[in-house]
Amino acid sequence: MAGNPITVRATRRLASTPESSPGLSRGSGSGELFVLIGLASFIAPFMSAALNLAVPSIGLELGVSAVAVSWIVTSYLIATAALLLPFGRLGDALGRGRIFLAGVAVFTLASLACAVSHSFVALLAWRVAQAAGSAMLFGTSLAILVARVPAARRGRAVGINTAAVYIGLSAGPVIGGVLVQRFGWRSVFVVCVVLGVLAVIGGVRVLGVREAGAGGRAFAAPDALLYTAGVAAFVTGAATLRTWVPASGVMAGGAVALAGFAWLQGRRRDPLLDLRLFRDATFAFSNLAALLNYAATFAASFLLSLYLQVVRGLPPRQAGVVLLIQPVLMALISPLSGRLADRVEPRVLASAGMLVCAAGLVFCASFGPATALGWVVLGLAMLGTGFAVFSSPNTSAVMGAVPRESQGVAAATLGTARMLGQAASMAAVALISAGIVGQLPLAAAGTVRMMTVHRLAFLLFAVLCVIGMVASLARGRVHGARPAN
Numbered sequence: 030m031a032g033n034p035i036t037v038r039a040t041r042r043l044a045s046t047p048e049s050s051p052g053l054s055r056g057s058g059s060g061e062l063f064v065l066i067g068l069a070s071f072i073a074p075f076m077s078a079a080l081n082l083a084v085p086s087i088g089l090e091l092g093v094s095a096v097a098v099s100w101i102v103t104s105y106l107i108a109t110a111a112l113l114l115p116f117g118r119l120g121d122a123l124g125r126g127r128i129f130l131a132g133v134a135v136f137t138l139a140s141l142a143c144a145v146s147h148s149f150v151a152l153l154a155w156r157v158a159q160a161a162g163s164a165m166l167f168g169t170s171l172a173i174l175v176a177r178v179p180a181a182r183r184g185r186a187v188g189i190n191t192a193a194v195y196i197g198l199s200a201g202p203v204i205g206g207v208l209v210q211r212f213g214w215r216s217v218f219v220v221c222v223v224l225g226v227l228a229v230i231g232g233v234r235v236l237g238v239r240e241a242g243a244g245g246r247a248f249a250a251p252d253a254l255l256y257t258a259g260v261a262a263f264v265t266g267a268a269t270l271r272t273w274v275p276a277s278g279v280m281a282g283g284a285v286a287l288a289g290f291a292w293l294q295g296r297r298r299d300p301l302l303d304l305r306l307f308r309d310a311t312f313a314f315s316n317l318a319a320l321l322n323y324a325a326t327f328a329a330s331f332l333l334s335l336y337l338q339v340v341r342g343l344p345p346r347q348a349g350v351v352l353l354i355q356p357v358l359m360a361l362i363s364p365l366s367g368r369l370a371d372r373v374e375p376r377v378l379a380s381a382g383m384l385v386c387a388a389g390l391v392f393c394a395s396f397g398p399a400t401a402l403g404w405v406v407l408g409l410a411m412l413g414t415g416f417a418v419f420s421s422p423n424t425s426a427v428m429g430a431v432p433r434e435s436q437g438v439a440a441a442t443l444g445t446a447r448m449l450g451q452a453a454s455m456a457a458v459a460l461i462s463a464g465i466v467g468q469l470p471l472a473a474a475g476t477v478r479m480m481t482v483h484r485l486a487f488l489l490f491a492v493l494c495v496i497g498m499v500a501s502l503a504r505g506r507v508h509g510a511r512p513a514n
Contacts (some may be wrong), residue, residue, distance in 0.1 A: 078201020132165025206349025321451025
């Protein structure tokens, strides 16, 4: 064993009150809990989807390039990916409710700061703060929900939570388009402030301020710092290779930090991340498939928002209506594919979904400045359908590949793979934009350059999706492969 790490542990007083206790705080009824966790799960996806409609307006108002404007999204994703796992484990040590409430407060205050930012640098800084709050929320919310709800109702609870995410993604383009067109891009953050205040009030009422953790598990601060620095440096370096000379050194430093983190985890009695889980082919390849699928599909909405507003000249509200088709189909089809995954091998369903996504990405790459909007809707429908068929079976495979006591870590690992994939997707757009558009302001980029970025990015994403499909097929059988946990 290595020397004793600096640790943070839950106090005996907190540990003596189980988090699953139904009488932990006033008003902790399951209905109120569903509303609270659902609201928290709604805010961040809503903001992300709405912000895709606001990005062109932000770029034009602040006078930044097409490369720089992508960092409004990328900075948030990198920070969330780097902090999600550490905050999830910190919740186990100090109390998930405490970290959840702190996350809502941080997210709300950072949203307010974003709304009043008048420089691009300040906006990016506060987006990182927003990401920290989001990581606290998503690192604890599902664990709180599962711990508080009876086993017979957990499936329903998780389904409601998932629906809240997709409702946020569905509402974001439409509401965001109306807000941006009528009140400007700052109004998106103002709405997040209002929702955040409601979540803070609800959180204090439902959870109280003394929510227990998961029994006082150790939290090794050096490990968490090394992991966070490694992920942030590696992804940031990869995203800036063409625009920043020291980027390769930063990327290498991140790789070294992550290697050091992996070495430490093998020597910890209670590691931040149990790397032994990755010995299971189903777990490892399912997470890899998730990372590649998100890398291939996440930036599609961002690119199509630029295409519709900058190239086609559509107002934000109309662009939002067009972009709505993808999340709506995801919300409608995901529950069906999840139920189907109970009978059909997840690798078959998930791989079929990735194949549909790959076809949709190639189709989107064929768009031109005058392509009929009906074809754009068809492309979005293909992406939404493919992703919905992939997502639920893949999640089911991840969670079914580990023992019950490791499912919290499995959920955090899958969430991290998702965020890393999203960050990689936006990083790819930034790199391609840097090579084609350079540092030209968005308004001066021109149709030819913007369409070149569009086509190259979508073709690259199609290749990533095919590679992800191979990883999905390699996971092996799930049904009948191991006893139920």
